[in-house]
Amino acid sequence: SYVLYHDQIIKSGSIPVDPEDRGYLFGDGIYEVVFVYNKKPFAFQEHFDRFVQSSKKLELSMPYDIATFKNLMDELIHKNNMVNGMVYIQMTRGVAPRNHLYERNMQSVVTGFAKSVALDSILESQSKGIQTYLTEDIRWLRCDIKSLNLLGNVMAKRKAADYDCQEAIQHRDGTVTEGSSSNVFIVKNGTLKTHPATNLILNGITRQIVLKIADRLQIPVEEKSFSVEELLNADEVFITSTTMEVAPVVRLLGTQEQNYQIGPVTLKLQENFKLQIE
Ligand code: PDD
Numbered sequence: 001s002y003v004l005y006h007d008q009i010i011k012s013g014s015i016p017v018d019p020e021d022r023g024y025l026f027g028d029g030i031y032e033v034v035f036v037y038n039k040k041p042f043a044f045q046e047h048f049d050r051f052v053q054s055s056k057k058l059e060l061s062m063p064y065d066i067a068t069f070k071n072l073m074d075e076l077i078h079k080n081n082m083v084n085g086m087v088y089i090q091m092t093r094g095v096a097p098r099n100h101l102y103e104r105n106m107q108s109v110v111t112g113f114a115k116s117v118a119l120d121s122i123l124e125s126q127s128k129g130i131q132t133y134l135t136e137d138i139r140w141l142r143c144d145i146k147s148l149n150l151l152g153n154v155m156a157k158r159k160a161a162d163y164d165c166q167e168a169i170q171h172r173d174g175t176v177t178e179g180s181s182s183n184v185f186i187v188k189n190g191t192l193k194t195h196p197a198t199n200l201i202l203n204g205i206t207r208q209i210v211l212k213i214a215d216r217l218q219i220p221v222e223e224k225s226f227s228v229e230e231l232l233n234a235d236e237v238f239i240t241s242t243t244m245e246v247a248p249v250v251r252l253l254g255t256q257e258q259n260y261q262i263g264p265v266t267l268k269l270q271e272n273f274k275l276q277i278e
Helices: 022-026 044-057 066-079 119-128 151-162 205-216 228-232 264-276
Strands: 002-005 008-011 029-037 085-092 109-116 130-136 167-172 175-179 183-188 191-194 236-241 245-253
Touching: 002 066, 008 066, 022 085, 029 044, 044 066, 044 085, 044 205, 066 085, 066 109, 119 245, 130 151, 130 236, 151 167, 167 228, 167 245, 175 228, 183 205, 183 228, 191 205, 205 236, 205 245, 205 264, 236 264, 245 264
Parallel strands: 130 167, 130 245
Antiparallel strands: 002 008, 002 109, 029 085, 085 109, 167 175, 175 183, 183 191, 183 236, 236 245
């Protein structure tokens, strides 16, 4: 297979990994996951914009413009003969003798890879719904940055999997924030509710697209945080992410338990999201 290294697509296995890269030492870097449908990256502009925002928040230098990234992604997809799947792009602050203090304007190191995904597996979760596990949000307070520091997320996901759940739903002092790798929505009396795009969540691209669709379909939306209590009493619950699109939640496990039906608002949004994929 082929991978991205700086501004080149090269054979995998030939990337020199430097142990002094700050990505390894401090998780000092950012990433994006873009889905590819029928060889075309979906919402590439939105993902690139968020990549730039993450880089600015961490004072990481951005070595290439959007056109260069787009060309590299197309080449990566093409060389790997990928039809459907995901592309992962990472950028670390680069290589320097280990010191917590970073110097500004270091030479960022860009890497990436492509991975084919069988759409059937996603479709199954989307039609059957997923089980989720309620857990405390133990992450830092800059979850708006799509950084490589994901220990809170990976611990939450592991815990969820131990209870046969595909996703964790995190709460901070009883306020639902987001999933371990997705955003969470509830529907109550026809109104859609999701945590506002603050420092406590990642403002998902799928989340933003779903909010636009809801607006167009005149579904009432409240970008307001909601409690675990409201989660328990919701009519419908679903998660959104690049890899899962819109996936209904049918069960919540953990300190609180609940079952949910897959409801009309979720189905409408799911269907309309699919229509955007061209
Ligand atoms: N995760 N919240 C978190 C913590 C995430 O990691 C993600 C995405 C999302 C959804 O964002 P988007 O709709 O832009 O994918 C929300 C990606 C898919 C990942 O880390 O694999």
